[in-house]
Amino acid sequence: xxxxxxxxxxxxxxxxxxxxxxxxxxxxxxxxxxxxxxxxxxxxxxxxxxxxxxxxxxxxxxxxxxxxxxxxxxxxxxxxxxxxxxxxxxxxxxxxxxxxxxxxxxxxxxxxxxxxxxxxxxxxxxxxxxxxxxxxxxxxxxxxxxxxxxxxxxxxxxxxxxxxxxxxxxxxxxxxxxxxxxxxxxxxxxxxxxxxxxxxxxxxxxxxxxxxxxxxxxxxxxxxxxxxxxxxxxxxxxxxxxxxxxxxxxxxxxxxxxxxxxxxxxxxxxxxxxxxxxxxxxxxxxxxxxxxxxxxxxxxxxxxxxxxxxxxxxxxxxxxxxxxxxxxxxxxxxxxxxxxxxxxxxxxxxxxxxxxxxxxxxxxxxxxxxxxxxxxxxxxxxxxxxxxxxxxxxxxxxxxxxxxxxxxxxxxxxxxxxxxxxxxxxxxxxxxxxxxxxxxxxxxxxxxxxxxxxxxxxxxxxxxxxxxxxxxxxxxxxxxxxxxxxxxxxxxxxxxxxxxxxxxxxxxxxxxxxxxxxxxxxxxxxxxxxxxxxxxxxxxxxxxxxxxxxxxxxxxxxxxxxxxxxxxxxxxxxxxxxxxxxxxxxxxxxxxxxxxxxxxxxxxxxxxxxxxxxxxxxxxxxxxxxxxxxxxxxxxxxxxxxxxxxxxxxxxxxxxxxxxxxxxxxxxx
Amino acid sequence: xxxxxxxxxxxxxxxxxxxxxxxxxxxxxxxxxxxxxxxxxxxxxxxxxxxxxxxxxxxxxxxxxxxxxxx
Numbered sequence: 001x002x003x004x005x006x007x008x009x010x011x012x013x014x015x016x017x018x019x020x021x022x023x024x025x026x027x028x029x030x031x032x033x034x035x036x037x038x039x040x041x042x043x044x045x046x047x048x049x050x051x052x053x054x055x056x057x058x059x060x061x062x063x064x065x066x067x068x069x070x071x072x073x074x075x076x077x078x079x080x081x082x083x084x085x086x087x088x089x090x091x092x093x094x095x096x097x098x099x100x101x102x103x104x105x106x107x108x109x110x111x112x113x114x115x116x117x118x119x120x121x122x123x124x125x126x127x128x129x130x131x132x133x134x135x136x137x138x139x140x141x142x143x144x145x146x147x148x149x150x151x152x153x154x155x156x157x158x159x160x161x162x163x164x165x166x167x168x169x170x171x172x173x174x175x176x177x178x179x180x181x182x183x184x185x186x187x188x189x190x191x192x193x194x195x196x197x198x199x200x201x202x203x204x205x206x207x208x209x210x211x212x213x214x215x216x217x218x219x220x221x222x223x224x225x226x227x228x229x230x231x232x233x234x235x236x237x238x239x240x241x242x243x244x245x246x247x248x249x250x251x252x253x254x255x256x257x258x259x260x261x262x263x264x265x266x267x268x269x270x271x272x273x274x275x276x277x278x279x280x281x282x283x284x285x286x287x288x289x290x291x292x293x294x295x296x297x298x299x300x301x302x303x304x305x306x307x308x309x310x311x312x313x314x315x316x317x318x319x320x321x322x323x324x325x326x327x328x329x330x331x332x333x334x335x336x337x338x339x340x341x342x343x344x345x346x347x348x349x350x351x352x353x354x355x356x357x358x359x360x361x362x363x364x365x366x367x368x369x370x371x372x373x374x375x376x377x378x379x380x381x382x383x384x385x386x387x388x389x390x391x392x393x394x395x396x397x398x399x400x401x402x403x404x405x406x407x408x409x410x411x412x413x414x415x416x417x418x419x420x421x422x423x424x425x426x427x428x429x430x431x432x433x434x435x436x437x438x439x440x441x442x443x444x445x446x447x448x449x450x451x452x453x454x455x456x457x458x459x460x461x462x463x464x465x466x467x468x469x470x471x472x473x474x475x476x477x478x479x480x481x482x483x484x485x486x487x488x489x490x491x492x493x494x495x496x497x498x499x500x501x502x503x504x505x506x507x508x509x510x511x512x513x514x515x516x517x518x519x520x521x522x523x524x525x526x527x528x529x530x531x532x533x534x535x536x537x538x539x540x541x542x543x544x545x546x547x548x549x550x551x552x553x554x555x556x557x558x559x560x561x562x563x564x565x566x567x568x569x570x571x572x573x574x575x576x577x578x579x580x581x582x583x584x585x586x587x588x589x590x591x592x593x594x595x596x597x598x599x600x601x602x603x604x605x606x607x608x609x610x611x612x613x614x615x616x617x618x619x620x621x622x623x624x625x626x627x628x629x630x631x632x633x634x635x636x637x638x639x640x641x642x643x644x645x646x647x648x649x650x651x652x653x654x655x656x657x658x659x660x661x662x663x664x665x666x667x668x669x
Numbered sequence: 670x671x672x673x674x675x676x677x678x679x680x681x682x683x684x685x686x687x688x689x690x691x692x693x694x695x696x697x698x699x700x701x702x703x704x705x706x707x708x709x710x711x712x713x714x715x716x717x718x719x720x721x722x723x724x725x726x727x728x729x730x731x732x733x734x735x736x737x738x739x740x
Contacts, residue, residue: 015725063699095723098701122724248698256705276726277711286714382728386716389730395717491717491730492696 006054006164007082011075011106012090013099014061015496017118019043020147021090022058025157030058041512049157052164057084063098065105066209069419073211079111080196086163087111088156093123093144096263100255103138107171110197113140114159120144120152130262137258139169172199173254177239178246181206181231188227206232207244276497280379289383296376297402300367304406308360315359319352338540345544346533351526355518357628361410362514364403368414369509373501378493385491391471392478394418394488397427401470404434405463408629412636413513420489425637426477429645430470432625435463438583442620445587449601450613458614462621469622469652528627532581545592551577565619565654566612566661576619582626611668615661623653673710674718674734681709682739689736700727702737 012018022030026045043058059078060071079087089106091099096117106113115138117129135142141159145152175182185202194201204212205228213225232243239246282288323344330340371377377399385395396418403411408431415431418424443462447455477484535551542548547556547570555573562568571593579586594603608616624646625633634642676682684706687694697703701722712719717730729737 063701066695066699092724095701095725097706098699098722101699101701119724245694245698248695249703252698252703280712280719280726284712284719286716378728382717382719385728385730389732490693490733491728492700492733493728494700495719495726495728497726 004052006052006086006160007084008054008056008160009075009078009082009084009087009111010056010058010090011079011087011102012059012061012116012118013063013092013095013102014494016061016090016092016099017147018058018061018090021088021116021118021145021153021156022056024145024147024150024153025054026056041509047157049161052161054157054160063102065102065109066207069421071419076109076211079106079109085112086160087113088116088160089113090116090118090147093117093119093127093129096259097252097255100258101251103140104173104251104255107138107140108173108200108203110168110200112163112166112168114156114163115140115142116156117142117144118147121146121149126265126267128264128266130264134258134262137262139171173251175203175247175250178206178235178243178250181235181243184231185224185228188224192221192224202228203247207247208232274497276375276495279498280495283376283379284382289379293380293383296371296380297399300364300371301402301406304360304364304367308363311359312356315356316352319348319355323348323352338537341537341540341544342533345537346530349529349533357407357409358514358518360407361413362510364406364410365413365510365513366506368399368410369506369513370501373499373506373509375496375498378495381493382491382495389488392475392488393427393471394420394423395491397423400427400431401434401467404431404436407436407438408432408434408625409632410513412629412632415636422484422486423489425641426474426484428633428636429477429641429648430473432629432645432649433466433470433473433622435466435621436583438626439620441584441587443617445600446604446608446613446617449604450608450610462617465618465656466621469656473648473652528631529581532578536578545574545578545589561654562619564662565657566615567608569607572616576623579620580624580627582628583620586620611664612661615657615664618657618660619653621653622649622656624649670738670740672735673708673720673729673737673739674713674731676710676713676739678710678713681707683707684737685740686738687736688738689733693733693736697733697737702727708739 010018010022012021022043022045026047028045030043030045041060045056045058047054047056057078059075062069062072062075065072065076078084087106089099089103091103093099099117100115103113103115115134117123123129129142129144131142131144141163143152143156143159145156147153182199182202185205186198189198189201201212205216205225208228213228216222216224235243235246283292326348327340327344330343368377371380380399381395383395384398388395388398397415400411400415400418403414411434412428412431415424415427418427440459443459444455447458451458479485532551535554536545536549538550539548542552546552551574552570554577555570558573558577559568559570562573571590574593575586575589578589590604591600594600604613630642630646633645670685673682673684684702684704686704687697687702689697702708702720706722709721710718711721711726715731717728718734719726719728721727
């Protein structure tokens with residue numbers, strides 16, 4: 001017998017208990033992956049009911065389907081394009097007004113929707129729901145469940161199976177004053193063949209939906225978009241308030257009427273403080289909030305770089321050991337020199353330079369996933385919001401900035417928690433200016449030689465300069481770049497109740513993110529590594545990275561440009577070029593080019609003054625993100641922003657070190 | 670009538686109006702904060718505030734809270 005398959009999508013507000021329903025339906029067996037092209041988690045699971053095989057896809061938690069955020073766009077695209085047989089809208093029964101809003105949007109979208117009033121145990125005996133009446137009014141089945149207690153799940157399964165072959169009842173809200181504009185657009189749309197319901201599309205266009213506008217424009221239907229915009233303007237002039245808000249209010253008006261008619265409060269819902277509220281009394285307290293946050297960050301940081309660094313060292317020695325063994329073996333079988341170099345310096349060295357990041361990233365994400373799953377991350381953003389606001393960034397940008405002091409790669413990956421795309425890109429772009437640990441060896445070496453007395457202070461000043469450049473850049477980007485323009489998005493964020501996450505869950509989250517780093521950024525980094533190897537080796541008659549190699553010649557071309565900054569030496573240029581691989585490499589390269597680590601200090605003393613040494617440290621801090629960082633910026637945004645970041649940082653690095661050196665010279669005289 | 674940013678901890682109020690730009694009104698409305706809704710202030714110490722809306726807790730920046738008129 002043929003298996004009958006039902007595809008179900010699970011939609012709902014964040015914290016509506018959607019994942020408990022998912023687990024209750026599927027028994028917790030989920031296939032976890034990513035939505036194509038984006039880094040939002042996708043969960044699929046299955047269950048059998050009667051003769052049916054039901055595939056459940058958990059959509060990202062959203063409040064709306066306006067497609068302004070990645071999550072909303074995913075949810076909407078899934079429903080519109082993959083057309084699941086049934087959409088279950090999981091609603092927080094204690095918050096009916098808001099939950100029904102999403103349900104209404106789903107109905108308008110034309111989805112075969114079931115309303116699942118979840119957390120039913122919390123309203124039991126307090127709110128009475130006229131299920132039948134509500135079903136009739138909404139034209140869709142309504143089920144009461146409690147994902148936590150496991151009640152109502154069988155009814156929900158039953159409704160899913162029944163809904164599969166059900167005719168979707170038409171759904172329309174009377175939009176009153178707006179109906180006229182809707183009708184005009186519907187008339188216009190009837191002249192075109194489009195794969196959407198006309199009324200739905202008309203409504204979306206009047207709401208100013210960017211995705212549909214873009215889609216119509218790309219089809220060459222500019223005139224439809226123009227009509228929609230004209231209608232919106234006419235409406236605003238006529239009634240004195242904007243159309244988008246008017247549409248939302250009408251929807252709520254409709255929902256409010258339904259809630260009033262079909263629910264009845266029989267006892268007040270207890271307004272006592274929950275355990276989460278009590279914890280929050282301390283955690284987000286005006287005075288304690290920031291110290292607690294600082295403590296958590298400090299622990300995260302310390303342990304990440306202690307535990308991660310421990311493994312990184314082993315990985316490092318493993319790869320250099322492996323390189324040595326292979327080199328010996330290849331030499332013994334008389335392999336050609338370029339091949340040996342390619343395997344040892346190119347492939348093994350390159351792979352090593354990528355994988356060496358893995359322990360740090362994995363450990364850091366273990367901590368972050370834990371804090372996220374506990375529910376702390378939202379509180380952290382809350383606590384720093386005020387301070388961040390004054391420097392022109394939302395609270396959510398703070399954690400990535402702090403993490404940047406460790407390593408910019410996971411820091412940039414952690415920007416995913418920022419909902420507003422504009423703020424997220426801004427946070428990514430300024431992150432490379434946060435001085436990561438890889439840059440520290442450069443500071444240590446140069447301050448050790450030139451600023452023996454004030455070593456700590458000088459290093460601190462570089463960190464401060466990085467922060468300053470980051471904040472300053474954020475301000476500039478926000479005023480100059482059109483797509484990043486606009487006010488700082490104000491804080492509106494749900495604080496999820498605290499809960500103890502499972503170790504397995506935390507591990508899965510952390511591993512997913514780390515694996516992605518290996519897979520995606522790894523390929524880009526690896527290509528870069530091979531390219532640098534090539535430049536350093538060709539022509540093969542020359543010494544690796546010497547004056548005669550391509551990279552040496554490039555260094556000679558670049559060296560004069562470094563003159564105004566105080567260090568016009570080709571070796572320095574080559575070291576900076578190698579530093580693009582990873583900033584740790586700068587010192588190693590200088591060591592090789594200046595004849596070994598022991599001569600390095602002496603040579604540097606001859607070539608640099610304290611002034612030009614500081615200028616060089618500024619350059620090392622700012623000049624360019626390393627390959628891994630560039631790869632991750634590309635991964636999290638696109639090539640355009642990755643290239644922008646490269647050119648902007650070269651410009652800023654060069655300008656500031658030249659300014660510093662030149663102004664310093666005037667004062668030194 | 671007063672702005673939500675002035676409502677004391679533990680007090681329950683009704684939203685009367687929202688005096689914000691288009692975007693803010695929309696975001697708030699989508700989260701269920703709109704005229705007629707009753708909310709309770711859980712935490713307010715001069716910075717961003719936390720309100721209870723049914724079972725959920727929502728954090729709002731101070732600027733935004735000052736645009737929500739309550740009674």
